[in-house]
């Protein structure tokens with residue numbers, strides 16, 4: 752067994768089988784560096800270029816932690832755009848397909864709020880959304896984060912570039928302090944370090960340099 756085998760991780764046999772079926776035969780470098788800590792419950796800041804497999808690094812963390820029998824919002828992933836949020840939700844559903852009845856709900860701008868409001872009333876395990884729309888639902892008291900145990904900021908650099916800093920802070924302040932927080936980014940500007948300092952506890956920092 753090599754250090755990049757998914758089977759070296761504390762994942763259920765169902766998740767390992769799904770990875771095998773999807774032909775994820777070995778961890779990518781950012782997955783190998785971040786997943787042990789993610790699955791150990793640590794806060795992690797992970798930086799690696801686009802296309803390096805960051806989604807599965809946090810999706811497996813979310814799925815490993817999820818208690819499907821508890822039909823409450825347990826994880827929140829924030830993304831800069833609707834397209835990215837939909838891709839992330841799709842990857843979580845794909846990787847989570849062996850755990851039946853996982854409800855992943857996307858909350859993004861550009862579509863009417865009322866359908867999302869109805870879906871929120873029906874309940875979900877995992878929310879994936881853009882900061883503006885998630886904050887909107889939160890302020891209308893349509894989301895309950897009291898059982899949230901995992902918060903993921905995906906493409907954090909782009910979310911800051913797009914001016915979502917205040918929305919992010921408002922959302923994060925509504926989540927339990929006991930949560931695990933993961934931050935993924937393609938670049939690592941100083942504002943990320945500042946944001947991370949205010950919301951993470953002794954994070955592990957992992958960087959995969961791109962070979963130029």
Ligand code: ADP
Nearest residue numbers: 775776777778779800801802803804805806807
């Ligand atoms: P990033 O978020 O870093 O830009 P993605 O998570 O979108 O990258 O992954 C890029 C592609 O690599 C996706 O198509 C995904 O399905 C695939 N992928 C991720 N991890 C693995 C793996 N361990 N083995 C094979 N393919 C993978």
Ligand code: MG
Nearest residue numbers: 805806905906
């Ligand atoms: Mg990504």
